[in-house]
Amino acid sequence: MEIIISSNADKPIYEQITSQIKAMIMSGELQTGDPIPSMRSLAKTIHVSVITVQKAYEDLARDGFIETTIGRGSFVAAQNKEFIREEQQKQIEKHLIKAVDSAKCNGIKLEKLTELLSIFYLDEGEE
Numbered sequence: 001m002e003i004i005i006s007s008n009a010d011k012p013i014y015e016q017i018t019s020q021i022k023a024m025i026m027s028g029e030l031q032t033g034d035p036i037p038s039m040r041s042l043a044k045t046i047h048v049s050v051i052t053v054q055k056a057y058e059d060l061a062r063d064g065f066i067e068t069t070i071g072r073g074s075f076v077a078a079q080n081k082e083f084i085r086e087e088q089q090k091q092i093e094k095h096l097i098k099a100v101d102s103a104k105c106n107g108i109k110l111e112k113l114t115e116l117l118s119i120f121y122l123d124e125g126e127e
Contacts, residue, residue: 001030001037005046013048017056025065025076026084034076036066 003020005013024030043050060066068074103113
C-alpha cells in the first residue's frame with residue numbers, strides 16, 4: 001500500500017491519508033478483510049506523526065471503511081455496494097462543484113456546461 005503525502009497540498013496530512021485509503025478501497029485495490037499497516041508502521045513509512053495516522057484511521061473507522069481490533073490490527077471493513085456508490089457520488093459532486101464554479105467565473109452559461117457534460121459523458125473510448 002503506497003501513500004503519497006504532499007506538503008504543498010491544500011488538505012491536511014491526515015485527510016490525504018484518509019482520501020488515498022478510501023480511494024484504494026473504492027477502486028478494489030484493497031478488498032474486504034485486507035490488513036492495513038499499523039499506525040506506527042505507516043507513520044514511519046511516510047515520515048509523519050503517529051497521531052496524524054491515528055486521526056486518519058479514526059476517520060476511516062467512523063466512515064465504515066476500516067475496522068480495528070486491539071491486538072489484531074486494522075482491516076478493510078465489509079462494504080455494501082450502496083455505501084460505495086454514495087462515496088463515489090460525493091467525489092463526483094466535488095468535481096462538478098469545481099466545474100460549475102469555474103464556468104460561472106468565466107461566464108459560461110448552464111446550457112453550454114450541460115452540452116459539454118453530455119459530450120464528455122457520451123464520448124466513450126476516445127481516450
